[in-house]
Amino acid sequence: MALPALKPNQLRPPAEPAKALARPRLLQQLASSLAAGCFTLLQAPLGYGKSTLLGQFARTLPGRSAWLRLTPAENQPLGLLVHLHAALGLPAAQRATADAEGLWSEIQHCLESASEPLTLLLDDLQLLNSPPAYQYLEQLLHFPPPALRLLAASEGPPRLPLAHLRRDGRLTLIDIHELALDSEETRQLAAARDVRLSADAIYQLRAGSEGWISGVLFWLDAYHQAASLGQPPADLRPVTVQAYAHARQFLEEERLRRLKPELLGFLERTAVVQVFDAALAAELSGRADASEAIRQLRRLDLFIEERAGERSEYRYHPALRNSLYQRLAQRDPQRLRQLHRQAANWLLEQRRFTEAIYQFGRARDFDAVLATVDRHTFDLLREGQVNALIDFLGEVAGHAGSDSFTLAITEASTIIVTNDVAQTCQCIRRLQGLLRRQGIPRHPQRVQQTIAFLRSRLAYLGGNLAHGLEVAGRALQRFPQHNAASSVLHFDRASCLFALGRLDEARDEAELALGELQGFGLSGYTNLIQLLLGQIELAQGCGEAAWQRFLALDELPASSSASFYELFHHLGKGLALLQANQLEQARQCLNQAEVLALDFPHCAALAWVFHHQAGLYWAQGQTHQAKARWDEVRRMARQYRLFTLYRQAGAWRARLAVREDDQDFLLDWLEEWHWCFRHYGEHLLPEEWLAYAWVQRHLGQHGKAWQIHANLKEQAQIQANRRLQLDALLLEAGLFQDRGARTEALGSLEQALQLASRYGFGQLLQYEGDDQLESLRELLLPQTRAQLGLAEPAPPRERLNALFRRLLAGTETAASALIVPLSRRELDVLQRMARGQTNQQIADALFISLSTVKTHINHLFRKLDVTDRDSALRSARELELLG
Template identity: 90%
Template sequence: MALPALKPNQLRPPAEPAKALARPRLLQRLASSAEAGCFTLLQAPLGYGKSTLLGQFARTQSGRCAWLRLTPAENQPLSLLTHLHAALGLPADHRATADAEGLWSEIQRYLESAGEPLTLLLDDLQLLSSPSACQYLEQLLHFPPPALLLLAASEGPPRLPLAHLRRDARLTLIDAHELALDSEETRQLAAAREVHLSADAVYQLRAGSEGWISGVLFWLDAYREAATNGQPPTDLRPITGQAYAHARQFLEEERLRRLKPALLGFLERTSVVQVFDAALAGELDGGAEAGEAIRQLRRLDLFIEERAGQRGEYRYHPVLRNSLYQRLQQRDPQRLRQLHRQAANWLLEQRRFAEAIYQFGRARDLDAVLSIVDRHAFDLLREGQVNALVDFLGEVAGHAGSDSFTLAVTEASTIIVTNDVAQTCQCIRRLQGLLRRQGAPRHPQRVQQTIAFLRSRLAYLGGNLAHGLEVTGRALQRFPQHNAASSVLHFDRASCLAALGRLDEARGEAELALGELQGFGLSGFTNLPQLLLGQIELAQGRGEAAWQRFLAMDSQPQASTAGSFYALFPHLGKGLVLLQANQLEQARQCLDQAERVALDFPHCAALAWVFHHQACLYWAQGETRQARTRWDEVRRMASQYRLFTLYRQAGAWRARLAVREDDQEFLLGWLEEWHWCFRHYGEHLQPEEWLAYAWVQRHLGQHAKAGQILADLREQVQAQGNHRLLLDVLLLEAGLAQDRGAHAEALGSLEQALQLASRHALGQLLQYEGDDQLESLRQLLLPQTRAQLGLVEPAPPRERLNALFRRLLAGRETAASALIVPLSRRELDVLQRMARGQTNQQIADALFISLSTVKTHINHLFRKLDVVDRDGALRSARELDLLD
C-alpha cells in the first residue's frame, strides 16, 4: 500500500499574526487545564482565534510540543497515523512500512514511555469524522498516557465521546463566549492596529461584533480606511456598514457557498427574526424539517446559539444574520416583507407582543403596531424587551394616533429600566402637555402617579436623594390608589433609602413594592426590587439568602427569555454574591454575562452600573490599573448620561484607590466635588462618600476629622446592621490607631473586623485596603497575642478563614503564605510527600516521626485547606501553588 503523502504544513502551528493580541488569561486557563490532566477543547465557530490561541500556547511551552492540523484526508486511518507519527518526531524510516497498526503501536509505546510532559495540539478536530480514524483518539482520551497533555480546537462538537471526561472532571471546554473579546481586549486590539477609539466606539464595536475577533478586525480595517488625514471619523455608521460588507464576503467565501441550497434557504428565511424556536422556524420555512435543519446548523457550529429558557430558542450571531438578511433583501424584497408579516402574525398568536411589534415595524405596518400597544401595553412591559419598545416609540413619533396617554405612559414605563434621564424629562413634558391639551384622561390618578415616579426616578438618578423621598412621600399620600405606578413609587423610595444607608426602611419599601408587583403579574420588572433586596442582604451579611434569591430569579422564565433586559439582574446579583465570597473567577464570569446583556441595550440602561462592580472586582483581584481605568470610564458615562448617584458612588471608590496610590491630582478634584455635594445636600450623602472622605482626611493628616466622621458613620451602620460597611469602618479605625502608635487599639479594631468577617462570610476583609493588614490579622490568630490583648472570644476557626480567603490570597501571595493560616514547615513536607504518592507509613519512615504524628499533620492539612481527603488536599495545593 502506498504511504499517504506527508504534508509538512500540517505539522506546525500557524504563524503568529502581525500585531497579535496577547491573551494571558486564556493562556493561563489552558496551562492550568493541561497541568490538571484535562482534555482542553476550544469549541467555537470560525474566526474566534482558536488556532492563533493554540499556536500562542504552543510557543509558550518549554518542553516537547507536537502540532497536527487535521484535514478530511485524515479520515483515512493511515493518513492520520502517518501525520501523528511525524508530528511526534518519530523516525521517518519507520513510516515506510505503511502499516497502520504498526504505526499505532509505535506511537503508543512512545507516549507511554515519555518521561517528561508532552503536549499534543490538534487543530480543526471537527474534520475528523470517520469512526475508523476517531477510534485512535478515543483510546487516548479513555486511557491517556501519563505524560500526555492533549488540547484541541474544533468548529462544533467533535465526533468523539466526551461524556466520560465530563463525569471524571477531565474536560475543559472553552466556548465562543470565553473566546470572544471583552471591552478591554477590544481596546487593546485596536491600539495594536494603531486605531485609537473613543469609549463609545469601543462599546458599539463590542455590541455589534459580540466579541467575534474576525468581525472586530474587519471593523478596524474599515475604520482605518475612513480615517483620512489622521482625523477620526465622527459618524461610525458607514464604518459599521463597510465592516458588515467585508464580513458578508468572508462568510460567503468560507461557509455559505458550501452549504446545500435547502439549508441556505432555511438560514435566509429564519434570519428575519431575532430569535426562533423550531415552531417559528417551521412557519417561516414552510416545511416540517425545521428541527433537522437546526441540528445540522449546530453540528456545523454555524454561528447559531441556543438560548437558555423554556422555549428552546435559537439565535444567529448578528454578523451572520445581517449577511443572510442582506442576501434575501437584495434578491427578493417583496418576499422579505411577506416573511416579516408572517412572523408578526405568528408571534402575536403566541402573545409575544414585543417581537410582534418589531416584525410589524419591519413590514412597515405601523397601524398594527399602534393597535398592539394600545391593547397590550401591560404585557409589553412584562416581556422586558426594552429596545424593541424604545425603537418603536421612536418610529411612531408624529404618526397619526401616536399622541395618546397610552403611548406616553408606556414610554414612561420603559424609563423605569432604561434610566435615560433625557428621555425621562421629555416624557414628563409630554404627559404634562397632554394634560393641558386633552384634559382629564381615563385614569387621571395613574397619569399623576406616572409623573410622580418619573420625578422621583430623576431625583434618585441625579443624586438628590432627600428630594426623591419627598416626592414619593407626597405622591403616595396624595394618590393612594394601588396600582403598578404606586408600586414603582415605593421602589423609587426604597432606592433612595438604600443609597442613603437606611437599609431597614429600604427593605420594607422594596418588599412592599415587590409583593404588589408580583400581585399585578409584573414578573419581569420585579427583578429590580429583587436585586435591591439582594444587595441589602449582602450588606447585612446574609450572603446565602441573597444567593438563593438570585438563583430563584435566574430560574424564572422571564429571566432567561432571549433579548430580555431583565436577564441582566440575576447575572449581576450572582456576581456580587461571588465577589463577596472571594470566588473571584466565578464572579468575573457572572459580571461578564451581565455586561453582554447590557451591551444589547442603551448605555445608560445598565452598562455603567455593571462597570462599577467590575472595577470593584478588579481591585479585589489586585488589578488596580484596570480598576482605575474602569472607574474613570464609569464616571465619564455617568456624567454623560447625568447618572450622578452612580457618578458619586464610583467617585468614592475611585478616591479610596487614589489614596492607596497617592494620586494627588485626582484627590484634589474629588474633594471639590465632595464639598459641592455637601453644600447642596448637607448630611444626605451616601455612606460610601462619607467613608471615602474619611480615608482622604486620614491621607491628608486630618486624623481628628477622620475619626469624627467614622464615629458618626459607625453609629449609623451599626443601627442599620450594615456589616459590610462596618467592616470598612473598622479597618480605617485600625489605620488611624496605627498612625497614633496605638498598636493594641489597632489590633482591637482588627479583631472586631476579623470576627465580623468570619461570622458573616464578608470576603472583602482582605480585598481592598484591608490586605495591608494581613500580617496583623495573622498575628491576631496567635494564642500569645490574644492572651496579651485579653481577648475573651476565641479566634475564628482556621478552616473557616482559609475557606473564605485562600482563593483571594492564592493569586497574590507566595506559596508559603497563600493561606491566612499558613502551613507549618512540617505540614508542607508531609504535603510534598503526599503529592509523590507516599503512604502514611512511608512518610513516617522518611521524616523519622511516628505514624500517629503523620496522621495528625494530615488532619491539620485537611482543616487548613478545607478538604476531606488526600485528593482534595492535592487539588487545593496545586490551586494555591504549594507544591514544588
C-alpha cells in the same frame, strides 16, 4: 497499497498574524489546564482566533510538542497515522510500510516511553468524523500515556466521545464566551492596527461584533478605508455598514455557498426573527423537520446559540443574521415582508408581545403595532425586551395615531429600567404636552403618577436623593390609587433610601413595591427590585438569603429570551460572590452582566456593572485596572448625568487614591465633596462619608476622622448595616494605630475578624483591611489572644480559610500559606496532579488505593476552597505550594 501523501504544511502552526493580539489570560488558562492533566478543547465557530491562539501557545511551550492540522483526508486511518507519526518526529523509514497497525504501534511506543512532557496540538478537529480514524485519538483520551498532553481546536463539537473526560474532571472546554474579545481586548486590537477610538465607540464595536474577532477586524479595515479619504470619520454608521458587507462576503465564501439549498433556505427564513424555537422555525420555513435542520446547524457550529429554558430557543450571531437577511431582502423583498407578518401573527398567538410588535414594525404594519401596544402595555413591561420596545417606539414616532398617552406611558415603562436621563426628560415633556393639548385622559391620576415617578427617578439618578424622597412621597399622598405607577414610586423611594444608607426603610418600601407588582402579575421588572433587596441583605450580612434570592432570578418567564432582566441575576450573583471572596466566580458573573449590558445600548447599566468590576479588580490586587475602570465609570456617569453613580465611584476612587497617595485626585475629589456637602448637607452617601474619613486620616486630620467614624458606627448599628460596621472597625483600627495604641487597634481588628467570619464578609482583606494583614495574623496566635484577654475563641480555621485563604501566606513554610495546612501526603498528591498524572497513576506511584487518592483530592479541594483540578492547581500556584 500506496501510502497517503504527507503534507508538511499540516505539521506546523499557522504563521503569527501581523500585529496579533496577545491574550495572556487564555494562554495561562491553557497552561493551567495542561498542568492539571486535562484534555483542552477550544470550541467556537469560524473566525474566533482558535488556531491563532493555539499557535501562540505552541510557540511558548518549553519542551517537546507536535502540531497536526487535520483535513478530511485524515478520515482514512492510514492518512491520520502517517501525519501523526510525522508530527511526532518519528523516523521517516518507519513510514515505508502501509501497515496501519504497525504505525500505530510505533506511535504508542513513542508516547509511552517519553521521559518528559510531550504536547500534541490538533487543529480543525471537527473534520475528523470517521470512527475508524478517530478511534486512535479516542484510545489516547481513554488511556493517556503519562507524558502526553493534548490540546485541540474545533468548530462545533467533535465526534470524539468526551463525556467520560467531563465525568473524571479531565476536560477543559474553552468556548465562544471565553474566546470572544472583551472591551479591553477590542481596544488593544484597534490600537495594534493604529485605530484610536473613544470608549463609547469601543463599547459599540464590542456589542455589534459580540466579540467575534473576524468581525472586529473587518470593522477596523472599514474604518481605515474611511479614514484614508481624509479625516477619521465622525459618523461610524457607514463604517459599520461596510464592515457588515465584508463579513457577509466572508461568510458567503467560507460557509454559505457550501450549504445545501434547502438548509440555506431554512437559514434565510428563520433569520427574519431575532430568536426562534423549533415551532416558530417550522412555521417560517414550512419544514416539518425543523428540529433536524437546527441539529445540523448546531453540528456545523454555524454561529447559532442555544438558550436553555422551558423550551430550547436559538439565535444567530448578528453578522450571520445580517448576511442572511440581506440575501433575502435583495432577492425577494415581498417575501421578506410576508415572513415578518407571518412571524408577528404567530408570536402574538403565543403571547410574546414585544417580539410580535417588532415584527409588525418590520412589516410596516403600524396599525397592528399601535393596536398591540394599546392592548398589552403591562405585558410589554413584563417581557423586558428593552431594545425592541425602544426601537419600535422610534419607528412609530410621528406616525398617525402614535401621539398617544398609551405610547408615552409605554415609553416611561422602559425608562424605569434604562435609567436614561435624556429620555426621561423627553418623556416628561411629552406627557405634559399631551395633557395640555388633549385635556383630561381616561386615567388622569395614572398620568400624573407616571410624571411623578419619572421626576423621582431623575432625582435619584441625579444625586438629589432627599428631593427624590419628597417628590415620591408627595405623589403617593396626592394620588393614593394603587397601580403599577404607585408601586414604582415606592421603588424610587427605596432606591433613594438605600443610597442614603437607611436600609430598614429601604427594605420596607422595596418589599411593598415588590408585593404590589407581583400582585399585578409583573414578573420581569421585579428583578430590579429583587436586586435592591439582595443588596440590602448583603449589607446586613444575610449573604445566604441574598444568594438564594439571586439564584431564583434565573427562573425567567418562558418568553423572556434576550430579556434585559437577565442582567440583574448575573449582577446580583457577582456581588454575592465578591462579598464571599470567591473572586474568580464573581469575575465570570460580572463579565456576563457586562455582555448583557453591551447588548442593550439604550440602557445605562454598563456604567453600574463597570463600577462593581472595579471593586473586583481592587479585591484581586489589580489596582491599576480598578483605577482605570472607576475613571471610566465617572466619565460615563458624567456624560449621561448619572450623578449618584458618579459620586459612588468617586468615593471608591478616593479610597484607592489614599492607598496610592494620589494627591492630584484627592484634591479634585475634596473639591467635589465640599460642593455636595454645601448642596445636600448631611444627606450624603455613606460611601462619601467613609471615603472622606479615610482622606482626613491621610491628611492628618484625626479629629475629623474620629467624628465621622463615630457617626458611621452609630448609623451602622441603627440600620444593622454590618458591612458599614466592618468598614468603620477597620478605620478605627487604623486610627488607633496612628495613636500608637496597639492593644486598642488589635481589639478593633478582633471585632472586625469576628464580624467578618460570622456574616461571611470577604471584604475584610479586600480593600484597606489588607494593611492590617500582619496584625490579623498576629491575632490568630494563641499567645496574642491570651495576652489580650480575649474571651471569644478565634473563628474556626475552616471558616477563615474559606473567606481569607491568603491570611497566613508568607509565613515560615509554603504549607502554612493555608489556614488549614496540607498534610505531607496531600502535598505529594498535589505535586503529582501538577505533573498531569491521573488518579490511577497517582495511586500506582504512591502504592495506595484509588479511593484513598480520591479522598486526598477531596480534602485538597476543601482546604483550597475549590471544586476542580484546574482551580486547585491555580490556587496552589498562587499560594506557592508547588515549589
